[in-house]
Amino acid sequence: MVGTGSSRPRIGVPRSILHYEFDGAIERFLRRLGMDVVLSPPTNHGIFQAGKRVVIDELCFPIKIFVGHVAHLAEQDVDRIVVPTVVGHTNNHVFPCHPRSRLADIVRALGVCDTEQLLAPAFRFDRDGLTADGFRELARTLGFTDAEADRALPERRVKLDRALEARQAGDGLTLALIGHPYVVDDPWANNQVIRRLERLGCRVVTNLETTPIGYAPEGTGLHFALAARTVTLARTFDREPEVDGIVFLLPFNCGPDGDIARHLTQITEKPMLTLVLDELQSSAGMITRLEAFIDLLSCSSIPVGGRAA
Amino acid sequence: MNHFTFSWGTNYIAVRGLLRTLGHDLATPPRIGPAIAERGIACAHPFLCFSGKLVLGQLAAQLEDGERRLAFMSSLGPEACRCADTSDYLRTLFSNHEGFSAHRLGGGSLTGALANLRSHFGPQIRKRQCFKAYAVFYGKVDLLYKVDKRCTRLRCLSSAPKQVRELEREALERIDRAPGPLALWRVSRWFDRVAARLPLREEPPSLRIGIVGGEHILSELDSVMAVIKTAAERGVLLDWRSGFRMLARSTEKALAPLKATCRDYLHEAPSTSEIFSCAHALDFVSEGYDGLLHIYAFGCMPQTALKPVLQRIASDAEMPLLSLAIGDRFAEEGLEGRLEAFIDLLDTRKNEGDPQCTNLPGLESMSDRSRARFSSSTRARRSLPRRTGERAAASSTRSRKASARWLRPSEAATSSAARRPEAHGGSSVHWSAPMW
Numbered sequence: 070m071v072g073t074g075s076s077r078p079r080i081g082v083p084r085s086i087l088h089y090e091f092d093g094a095i096e097r098f099l100r101r102l103g104m105d106v107v108l109s110p111p112t113n114h115g116i117f118q119a120g121k122r123v124v125i126d127e128l129c130f131p132i133k134i135f136v137g138h139v140a141h142l143a144e145q146d147v148d149r150i151v152v153p154t155v156v157g158h159t160n161n162h163v164f165p166c167h168p169r170s171r172l173a174d175i176v177r178a179l180g181v182c183d184t185e186q187l188l189a190p191a192f193r194f195d196r197d198g199l200t201a202d203g204f205r206e207l208a209r210t211l212g213f214t215d216a217e218a219d220r221a222l223p224e225r226r227v228k229l230d231r232a233l234e235a236r237q238a239g240d241g242l243t244l245a246l247i248g249h250p251y252v253v254d255d256p257w258a259n260n261q262v263i264r265r266l267e268r269l270g271c272r273v274v275t276n277l278e279t280t281p282i283g284y285a286p287e288g289t290g291l292h293f294a295l296a297a298r299t300v301t302l303a304r305t306f307d308r309e310p311e312v313d314g315i316v317f318l319l320p321f322n323c324g325p326d327g328d329i330a331r332h333l334t335q336i337t338e339k340p341m342l343t344l345v346l347d348e349l350q351s352s353a354g355m356i357t358r359l360e361a362f363i364d365l366l367s368c369s370s371i372p373v374g375g376r377a378a
Numbered sequence: 379m380n381h382f383t384f385s386w387g388t389n390y391i392a393v394r395g396l397l398r399t400l401g402h403d404l405a406t407p408p409r410i411g412p413a414i415a416e417r418g419i420a421c422a423h424p425f426l427c428f429s430g431k432l433v434l435g436q437l438a439a440q441l442e443d444g445e446r447r448l449a450f451m452s453s454l455g456p457e458a459c460r461c462a463d464t465s466d467y468l469r470t471l472f473s474n475h476e477g478f479s480a481h482r483l484g485g486g487s488l489t490g491a492l493a494n495l496r497s498h499f500g501p502q503i504r505k506r507q508c509f510k511a512y513a514v515f516y517g518k519v520d521l522l523y524k525v526d527k528r529c530t531r532l533r534c535l536s537s538a539p540k541q542v543r544e545l546e547r548e549a550l551e552r553i554d555r556a557p558g559p560l561a562l563w564r565v566s567r568w569f570d571r572v573a574a575r576l577p578l579r580e581e582p583p584s585l586r587i588g589i590v591g592g593e594h595i596l597s598e599l600d601s602v603m604a605v606i607k608t609a610a611e612r613g614v615l616l617d618w619r620s621g622f623r624m625l626a627r628s629t630e631k632a633l634a635p636l637k638a639t640c641r642d643y644l645h646e647a648p649s650t651s652e653i654f655s656c657a658h659a660l661d662f663v664s665e666g667y668d669g670l671l672h673i674y675a676f677g678c679m680p681q682t683a684l685k686p687v688l689q690r691i692a693s694d695a696e697m698p699l700l701s702l703a704i705g706d707r708f709a710e711e712g713l714e715g716r717l718e719a720f721i722d723l724l725d726t727r728k729n730e731g732d733p734q735c736t737n738l739p740g741l742e743s744m745s746d747r748s749r750a751r752f753s754s755s756t757r758a759r760r761s762l763p764r765r766t767g768e769r770a771a772a773s774s775t776r777s778r779k780a781s782a783r784w785l786r787p788s789e790a791a792t793s794s795a796a797r798r799p800e801a802h803g804g805s806s807v808h809w810s811a812p813m814w
Contacts, residue, residue: 127682127703157648167679170647175683178643178690189645319425324679327425331471 079105081142081150085135089251101221109138112257130320143182163294196283241270245306248318293325307337314340321347382445384433387597389622392518399511427677429594446477523623533610583615588662590655591673597622620654651680663695676705
């Protein structure tokens with residue numbers, strides 16, 4: 070801990086979008102600076118409703134969840150709330166989608182919290198995650214020097230500590246889950262899809278359990294960073310002999326992933342199930358679709374995943 | 379060799395000019411209409427924005443007609459939206475059409491543009507050829523914008539709307555035929571001469587509406603904007619300052635003042651469409667326009683993200699705002715109905731002293747103090763004597779002069795020096811910088 074602040078202001082960090090996307094880097098940084106960090110609770114129905122009440126209908130599902138987290142924090146006893154602005158990749162070839170790069174503007178325009186409460190540092194990212202500039206800007210806003218910020222910088226690396234081979238062996242199918250980190254890693258947003266698949270006897274692998282692809286990989290020719298990441302993940306899992314099928318989580322009205330949804334089915338050979346996640350999702354409908362997909366994979370005479378089912 | 383492309387209004391004319399300079403040609407894209415929209419909806423993912431569906435519809439129709447070489451303009455810079463990554467996407471989407479190929483034009487700089495042209499047409503393309511091709515492209519982009527803006531203005535101010543439509547049609551044909559910068563300059567002079575001779579209405583514009591929104595919609599001619607422009611023929615002055623030209627000409631230097639304008643509402647982020655719309659909306663507010671119209675394609679990410687910001691701007695300025703999302707279920711009748719209702723609301727708000735108008739939906743967000751201020755100003759207007767006899771005739775002459783004054787921004791575009799702002803009807807008039 071390097072912080073020298075005497076009053077230790079309470080800083081709210083929404084547990085949504087960028088928190089999942091950058092593996093909690095901003096929260097860890099603030100804690101290392103000595104801030105009293107209030108992380109919003111895991112997404113629940115109340116948080117989502119708080120966001121849905123104020124956000125316009127056309128914005129995507131994750132933005133509604135994010136605004137709900139900010140609204141929740143605004144009701145807590147916090148001095149500031151971090152709503153970062155992601156302005157793009159250092160290579161200037163891939164970009165965040167527009168709503169994600171406008172999170173702070175949307176929150177301010179909707180009046181979810183006091184404008185004075187908002188901390189909106191501008192972050193850039195590269196292959197390994199967020200670069201130092203945004204952290205320094207955040208630290209300066211809180212009265213720290215660049216040197217103090219540099220000492221508190223979190224490790225700039227997407228967590229990739231588990232290998233596919235290390236998974237527990239079993240007889241069930243192995244399904245790869247692809248999609249944006251804030252959908253794959255948020256159990257409420259994805260309607261507990263991992264737990265449901267495991268209950269159906271499947272093993273589920275996500276980006277944490279495969280060859281490192283880094284953040285916003287290059288070479289896909291795509292404009293949006295997370296769409297490029299999703300395509301790279303799909304290709305990676307498609308080559309993985311252990312994987313029998315791919316489940317693609319597509320949040321409602323997500324532009325970048327909507328663009329690649331059909332593209333994905335054509336560039337992969339393995340069976341793919343696309344699940345659209347929205348505020349009206351029903352457990353029954355999702356379970357039926359998952360069961361049907363698993364039945365299809367189990368009964369298929371076509372060899373999948375390198376072995377006959 | 380023939381190519382094909384999609385259209386953002388008349389932008390294909392500029393792309394065709396570029397290709398013709400290099401000895402190639404471009405097919406005219408089919409007109410936007412229900413059939414094209416249905417085609418696009420059928421082959422696109424539901425989350426693709428409506429403009430994207432129209433683009434795909436146009437491409438699919440031309441592919442079925444036997445076209446195979448797609449050439450599209452994109453700088454691949456931050457202002458580029460989904461159209462930036464169309465190459466791989468389109469190859470996948472249209473892979474069943476044998477021989478289909480997609481080629482990106484543009485490039486953000488002369489070097490990038492030259493590299494793109496060489497990758498498509500071969501290494502024999504010289505820097506000089508590239509420079510000339512883009513000089514023609516940008517010349518046509520600017521002139522198309524000027525013709526579109528001035529003809530829309532004339533539709534409101536001229537007493538001969540049919541002649542205006544004829545003038546616009548002929549101007550587009552002449553621009554398309556013009557082979558180089560000198561010919562374009564001649565077309566510009568011809569257009570100015572003919573436009574200046576058109577008869578003007580006696581009444582000045584009843585309302586002024588500032589339009590912001592997606593560039594691909596604002597540039598469009600055949601469908602959505604055709605309906606919007608009918609309002610001009612009912613005496614409403616429509617103004618928008620964005621469109622394909624803004625995207626084609628966007629540079630950091632050009633964006634800097636716009637970013638400064640919208641600093642209170644938008645953080646620094648790598649996009650341009652939101653900056654154009656936000657800055658222009660704030661300009662319309664400061665220039666005392668009667669209302670704001672926000673038009674965008676359903677699913678358009680930049681404009682959807684901007685929508686809450688525009689609502690905030692309208693709320694802060696107490697200015698009525700109508701947001702029109704154009705989607706798969708778009709119908710011209712519905713659009714006309716909503717537009718008429720909005721114009722009626724603005725008309726009531728501006729001209730009638732009826733205290734009931736303070737209860738109109740657009741005024742709900744007013745604070746008590748501004749509601750009182752608004753009511754007192756309408757009461758003051760109501761107490762003015764009605765115009766009769768000589769007084770009305772004198773007023774009519776003044777109005778006619780006022781109508782002529784509304785044309786001056788475009789006239790200024792043809793002179794070397796931009797004219798100064800002047801007051802009109804209690805609010806300042808925007809005087810555009812020379813466009814040509």
